[in-house]
Amino acid sequence: MAAAMQATAEALGNQINQGNHGNTNDEDGPMTLATFLKVHPPTFRGTSNPTYADNWIQVMERALQAQQLWKYTPDASHVLEPEPIQVREDLTLPVIPVRIDDFSIKRLRGREVSLVKVAWSRAGIEEHTWELESDI
Template identity: 40%
Template sequence: MLRGCVLDFGGNWANYLPLAKFAYNNSYQSSIGMTPYEALYGRPCRSSLCWIEVGERCLLGPKIVQETTEKIHIIKEKLKTIQDRQKSYADQRRKPLEFEEGDWVFVKVSPRRGIFRFGKNGKLAPRFVGPFQIEKRVGSVAYKLILPQQLSLVHDVFHVSMLRKCTPDPTWVVDLQDVQISEDTSYVEEPLRILEVGEHRFRNKVIPAVKVWWQHHGIEEATWEPEEEMRRHYPQLFYDF
C-alpha cells in the first residue's frame, strides 16, 4: 500500500501516513476474513465517510462478551485455514530426512554479503562445511553433531533441513604422492591458423595484422596480432594461407 502511494505522498509523510494506516486497518484481510479494526474492536469502523446507521450502537454486558468470543473463534479458524494451506504448499517441496547415530553429514552455511567465513568472503564462501559425525538425535527434527575444537563457539544442535548426508567413497580420495606438480605453471598458446588479413591504422603509420585462431579457444575468441611478429615466430602459418 505504501509503495503504491509513495509518489503521491511526496515529502508530506507526516500528514499522509496516518491516513494510510487508517486505510490499511479498514481494508479486508483474507487471512482473517475481516478488517484488522473489526478484529480488534469487534465491530466495523464507522467513519464520517460512510454512516450506514443513524445513532450509536452500544454493546454491554454478556452480549459484547459473546460477540467478542465469536469474533475470536472466526479469526482462529481463518488463520488455521491459511496455515494449513501454506503447510500443504511447503510439504510438496519437502523431503523427509532421517539420520542415524554415527552418520557423517555436511552442515549448510547461509551465505551473507560482506561476511568472512571459513577463509572465504561473500559468494566464494562454501555452502556446506564438514563432514561432521552425528552424536545423537535431539527431538524429532534436530541432531547433535561432534564439532572440532575450532568450532567450539558454534551451537552443536542443528535442524535436519541444514544437514546433508555424506556418503564416503574411497575412489574419490586422491593420493597426494601420485600427484606430480610442475614448478613451471606457465604454458604457451599455439596458433592454429590465420583467419583474416588486415591492418592497424595509426596517425603516422599503418601496421599489417592478421587475425589468429588459437588452440584451446573458440573461433569467436580469435585475436588480431602484428603480422611481422607472427611471421617471425610462426612462419608455417603463412605457407597454407
C-alpha cells in the first residue's frame, strides 16, 4: 500500500512539473512545485490503513484542483438571459408526461406492483420518475 501511495505522490509531482496551469500569481505558464507547496499539501506517512491512504489521495486531488483554477475575467458575453416560463395563477408549472422509458414489476409483501418510468417535461426540463402503471 505504501509503495502505491509513493507512486501516486510521484505521479502527482510529475503532473505538477509537466505543465498544469493555475498559478496563484499573475504569471503565465506551468504551475511550479513551489507554487503547489504554498497550499501546504499533507505528506504521506506510509501507513497500511487504507482509509488514511484514501483520505490522503482525496486531499491531494483537492489541492491540485485548487491550483488548476484560472482567474476569471468578466465578459459581457458570458451573461445568460433568463428564459420566460408559463406559470399558472396558482403559481404551479404545467407538467406533461412525454414518454414511458421503462417498465418494472416489483414484489412487495407478496404482492406484485407494476411500475413505469415516465419522462416528464416541465418548463423545458426533462425529469424521470417511477409511477404506478395504474396511475398513468
